Amino acid sequence: MVTAFIGGLLALNARAYFVMTGLLLLAAALLMIFKRKADHQKMRPIRLGPTAIVGAGAGFVSGLTGVGGGVFVAPVLIGLGWMSPRQAAALSPPFILFSSIVGLLGVLIAGQRVASGTPLYSVAAVVGAGIGAAIGFRWMSERATR
Numbered sequence: 001m002v003t004a005f006i007g008g009l010l011a012l013n014a015r016a017y018f019v020m021t022g023l024l025l026l027a028a029a030l031l032m033i034f035k036r037k038a039d040h041q042k043m044r045p046i047r048l049g050p051t052a053i054v055g056a057g058a059g060f061v062s063g064l065t066g067v068g069g070g071v072f073v074a075p076v077l078i079g080l081g082w083m084s085p086r087q088a089a090a091l092s093p094p095f096i097l098f099s100s101i102v103g104l105l106g107v108l109i110a111g112q113r114v115a116s117g118t119p120l121y122s123v124a125a126v127v128g129a130g131i132g133a134a135i136g137f138r139w140m141s142e143r144a145t146r
Contacts, residue, residue, distance in 0.1 A: 004099040007063025008106020031075035063103030068096030
């Protein structure tokens with residue numbers, strides 16, 4: 001989480017921000033597409049050193065871009081064969097929450113302004129997450145009974 005704080009202290013110019021964020025999100029999406037059947041593969045053992053590097057990198061990028069770290073860490077964990085998509089999905093929400101909070105703290109300490117709609121966006125995101133979780137739970141429960 002220290003790396004998310006450090007990333008939050010840095011400010012990118014608009015062009016660099018949009019290009020970097022877009023490329024990172026595209027890479028994450030491609031990893032998820034190509035590894036979508038990873039639930040049925042044998043997972044590789046997780047070692048502390050490489051895992052710490054992946055977590056620190058995801059935290060830094062999260063603080064730098066303002067995008068929750070789980071968006072970056074989950075595809076990497078799946079892509080490296082360390083976790084199944086279900087396991088990564090379970091890990092992502094707390095990683096997103098904590099890296100976002102710590103990154104925001106870095107942004108505020110650096111004197112950057114937060115968008116005026118941030119409180120409203122935050123409430124909408126929590127409500128959307130709750131609705132999505134309810135739909136996903138119901139859909140997954142129905143699939144399990146078939």
